[in-house]
Amino acid sequence: MAFLVAGTLQVASQVADAQESLGRKGKYSMKGPRVALALCSPEVSASTVAVLEGVFQTLGFESCRRQEASVQGFRGELTRFREQLDAHGGSVGCAFVALVARPWQLRQSQQLVRELSRCKALWGRPKVFLLLSSAPGAVPAPGAFLASLGELCGRRPHWSLLQLLTEVFSRTAEESAGAAYCPVLRSSLRGALCLGNVEPWGPEAFQEEMAQFRKQLDAHRGPVSCALVALMAHGGPQGKLLGADGQERQLEVLVQELSHCGALRGCPKIFLFQACRGGHRDAGMGPAALPWFRRWLRAPPATPSQADVLHVCTDVQGRSSRGPTPGSLNQADVLMVYAAAEGCVAYRDEKGSDFIQTLVEVLRADPKADLLELMTEVNRQVCELDVLGPDCDERRKACLEIHSSLRRRLCLQV
The missing domain is CATH 3.40.50.1460 (Rossmann fold)
Structure with a gap:
């Protein structure tokens, strides 16, 4: 009986956290720590990783660096990441996973998305995945894309993440004029995701x-x-x-x-x-x-x-x-x-x-x-x-x- 009561209280607490994660104004509350994970293949330059960590810091995340050469390695790292979050004992405000690898290594990204969706600590919380190609001559270059995102995050802390990405897409598309490139985002967010510490629309x-x-x-x-x-x-x-x-x-x-x-x-x-x-x-x-x-x-x-x-x-x-x-x-x-x-x-x-x-x-x-x-x-x-x-x-x-x-x-x- 004690086990049943404890389990019921835990589920009730998780349901309450999920309900509070999205306020009535349609904005994620961001209560709890912000966690980030960078999965990079070995050929990714140290400068790109440094810029990525700078973006995490600008958005208030704690970053950790991993280097793996295959999709199987990526999934193993993400599984350990999920287990660490569930062992945290409380809800997480937001999770940000950046994947920087060869294009063929990113084709099965949906498996990684499903892996993190199983995380109980992230139930009802926003989960962001950023996929960047590390292939030679990639358009845009990972470092340039991240630098533009970091610069814009610092100047527009009240913007939602969708607004920030849309502006970055516009800039990178203009810089790569003549190349067959157009960024794409897929979203199932239920509200505005504002990562800056500024009220979005004062x-x-x-x-x-x-x-x-x-x-x-x-x-x-x-x-x-x-x-x-x-x-x-x-x-x-x-x-x-x-x-x-x-x-x-x-x-x-x-x-x-x-x-x-x-x-x-x-x-x-x-x-x-x-x-x-x-x-x-x-x-x-x-x-x-x-x-x-x-x-x-x-x-x-x-x-x-x-x-x-x-x-x-x-x-x-x-x-x-x-x-x-x-x-x-x-x-x-x-x-x-x-x-x-x-x-x-x-x-x-x-x-x-x-x-x-x-x-x-x-x-x-x-x-x-x-x-x-x-x-x-x-x-x-x-x-x-x-x-x-x-x-x-x-x-x-x-x-x-x-x-x-x-x-x-x-x-x-x-």
């Missing part, structure tokens, strides 16, 4: 990313026809963006950053905001049927209290800096869509945002229609929904708010 990060985005557009050689920015974060009253550290930024600061982009002058700029704009929870308005009529007369659904309003402002000179001003050259050609009316909560649940999901469905159904009309249709569908927030047991209503200074019809597909 207000400073948003502004930094927007400034970087603007520089990339201005440096782009060809014409730019349109820009779309989707921003999902915590929000507060008066259009403020709240970070995990409690600091605030005005959403309009981000809009102005892109409005001053030379490459986008006269071009449409679209902003989608999935963020709260206050704490009001709208119960909606509408006629309610009397109890004895409910069998024969179905009352129409409640309507958000801030729906069915069109507000046109032509006083350019007298307006404040909040929101686009149609006559201002810097603020023209901007479309901003908020997931909530001013002062209201923007709802989402474990399945995601109703605003974003509805937007995707509407765009797929009629991609050639005018975007402003499509956003109106999205608002109609969202207003018909009854939403249930995580901190409220009663059904509430949501209503989008659309700000536009577009000077022409905007159709994303011709």
Whole structure:
């Protein structure tokens, strides 16, 4: 009986750890040590191994070096690695395995992936495999790829690993122009994997990313026809963006950053905001049927209290800096869509945002229609929904708010 109880408690503890590994915000919690293993064939240079260990250190991992010449040797080392993790006695935050060998030695990598997936200490935890070819003249060279990854990790600690790898893929593909090479990643991650010790999307990060985005557009050689920015974060009253550290930024600061982009002058700029704009929870308005009529007369659904309003402002000179001003050259050609009316909560649940999901469905159904009309249709569908927030047991209503200074019809597909 004591053995059964102990086993049950151990399983319950593992289940709890697995559930906590992925937070409600869709981000791995990274509780526990970060462990890394480098498996390199003998011909791999010491400089490549040093760069690899530097990448591990930048990402907060402890690295250990192994040299084997065959796939069988790799698997044996990985088996011992798994046994060491299981003997650790607790959950591991993340595991990173780098394989640097000849291409033929990497063809059976799925066997190594399955070997580590059996690790109980990594149940529900992210497992990263990096495969690099050590063949002469390999494109990209392992050292160059790792150096680019390490440099980017140091400059962008708030980026997720998928973002980092995508940027590295872009750089290495440009450097190897003319070669038949394109990196590929396969992912079954259930959430964002952020290895840096920085909150991934604080207000400073948003502004930094927007400034970087603007520089990339201005440096782009060809014409730019349109820009779309989707921003999902915590929000507060008066259009403020709240970070995990409690600091605030005005959403309009981000809009102005892109409005001053030379490459986008006269071009449409679209902003989608999935963020709260206050704490009001709208119960909606509408006629309610009397109890004895409910069998024969179905009352129409409640309507958000801030729906069915069109507000046109032509006083350019007298307006404040909040929101686009149609006559201002810097603020023209901007479309901003908020997931909530001013002062209201923007709802989402474990399945995601109703605003974003509805937007995707509407765009797929009629991609050639005018975007402003499509956003109106999205608002109609969202207003018909009854939403249930995580901190409220009663059904509430949501209503989008659309700000536009577009000077022409905007159709994303011709």
